[in-house]
Structure formats: C-alpha cells, structure tokens
Amino acid sequence: MQYSPDSHGVVLRPIEMRDQKAMARLIRSVFEEYEAPMTGTVYDDPRTWHIFETITNQNAGYWVLIQDDIVAGGCGFYPTEGLPSGYAELVKFYLSPIIRGKGYGTKLFLHVIEQARKSGYKNLYIESFPEFNAAVSMYRRNGFKEIPERLGNSGHTSTTIHMAKEL
Numbered sequence: 165m166q167y168s169p170d171s172h173g174v175v176l177r178p179i180e181m182r183d184q185k186a187m188a189r190l191i192r193s194v195f196e197e198y199e200a201p202m203t204g205t206v207y208d209d210p211r212t213w214h215i216f217e218t219i220t221n222q223n224a225g226y227w228v229l230i231q232d233d234i235v236a237g238g239c240g241f242y243p244t245e246g247l248p249s250g251y252a253e254l255v256k257f258y259l260s261p262i263i264r265g266k267g268y269g270t271k272l273f274l275h276v277i278e279q280a281r282k283s284g285y286k287n288l289y290i291e292s293f294p295e296f297n298a299a300v301s302m303y304r305r306n307g308f309k310e311i312p313e314r315l316g317n318s319g320h321t322s323t324t325i326h327m328a329k330e331l
Contacts, residue, residue, distance in 0.1 A: 172231070174268060176275065179226040179238065181216045186235035187228060187256070188213045194258045200295040204322035206256060215256060218242070225279050226256070229268055236263040239272050241280040241288065247316035250286035251328075257299065273302065281331045288331060289315050291323035303327055 167177040179187065194200075195207040202208060211218050219226050219242060226240030239257035247253060254276060259269050280288055290308060292300050308327040315326065 172266075174236070174263070175230040176227055176268075176272060177230065179216050179219070179228050179240070183228050183230075183235050183238075184214060184216045187215055187238045187258075190235060190238070190260055191256060191258045193260075197261075198295040200293050201322040205293075205320050209319060212256065215240070223283050223285075224252070225276070225283065227272060227275060227279075229259070229263055229272055231263060234260075234262075236260040237268060237272060239276045241276055241283070241285065244289070244316040244318050247289060248287070251289050251315065252280050252283070252285040252287075253316060253318060254280070254288050254290045269299075270302065273306065277306070277329075277331070286331055288329045290325075290327045290329075291318060291320055292325040292327070293323060294325065300325055300327075303329075 167175045169175045191212055192207055195202055206212050215226055219240060222243060224242040226238060228235050229237035237259035240255050241252040242255045244253040290303055308329040311326050311328050313326060
C-alpha cells in the first residue's frame with residue numbers, strides 16, 4: 165500500500181521493520197530531553213528496539229509519522245499482558261521536536277484510537293509521567309481519566325500516571 169505525503173511532506177503509515185531502530189532512538193531521545201525516568205520504563209525496555217516484531221501476529225498496531233524520510237513520531241496499541249478483557253494499551257507515543265506543535269500528534273493519536281476501536285477493543289489504557297504533561301493534557305482532553313493504579317504487566321514499573329478511556 166502506498167501512503168502519500170501531505171502538503172508538508174509528512175506521511176502517516178504502519179511501522180515497517182526498517183523503522184523500528186529509528187523509532188527506538190527517538191523514544192530514548194524524548195526521555196533524555198524531558199529528563200524522564202529511564203529505568204523501569206520504555207527507555208530501558210528491550211522491546212522498544214523491536215516494535216515491529218512485537219506487534220506482529222498480535223491484535224495490535226503501530227503507526228509512524230515520516231517527514232523527509234525521517235521517522236518523526238509514532239504511536240500504537242497493544243494487548244499488554246494482564247490487562248482486563250477488552251483493553252489494549254496505547255503504547256510508545258512519542259514525537260520528534262521537528263514535528264511537535266503542528267497537529268500531527270493529535271492526528272496520530274486519534275488514528276490509533278480509531279484503529280484500536282476497529283480492532284474490537286472497548287477500552288484503552290495509558291501509562292505516563294508528569295514530565296510529559298503536554299501529552300497527559302491531550303489524553304485528558306480526549307476523554308482519558310486518571311485511575312488509581314496500574315493495569316496489566318507492561319514491566320514499566322516507574323510510571324506514575326495511569327489513565328483509561330472507554331471506546
């Protein structure tokens with residue numbers, strides 16, 4: 165399937181094997197930029213380097229934003245082990261500074277929510293940190309509510325914000 169760039173040269177498409185290392189580097193750079201915790205998080209999770217392989221053959225999806233042949237952002241959903249029935253986790257939502265503030269994050273975020281709904285999920289769950297307050301604010305604006313404790317077993321034991329949304 166061919167994905168055409170928009171008027172600014174940005175393409176939203178499913179992740180490919182060739183994207184996963186660049187996406188992992190982007191995720192790690194965002195943690196460093198915001199001085200977010202780096203242990204017990206996506207930062208030190210070995211699956212971060214294998215996003216494409218992790219979602220393959222799962223009821224999951226992950227999309228990337230490509231600008232000028234550079235991976236500029238990504239987000240997906242995944243049936244994290246231990247989540248309640250009907251739940252998926254919104255995973256690895258990170259944007260490069262080159263693409264922030266232009267509406268692409270919201271477009272990507274809403275696309276992932278719709279794809280999770282189409283995949284049969286009834287609820288989405290998110291883990292985050294206060295350091296990512298702009299993203300947390302966007303989650304709230306889009307109907308995510310804070311919940312008192314972590315759901316599932318993502319292995320990301322340092323997260324302090326846990327939210328869920330009924331689809």
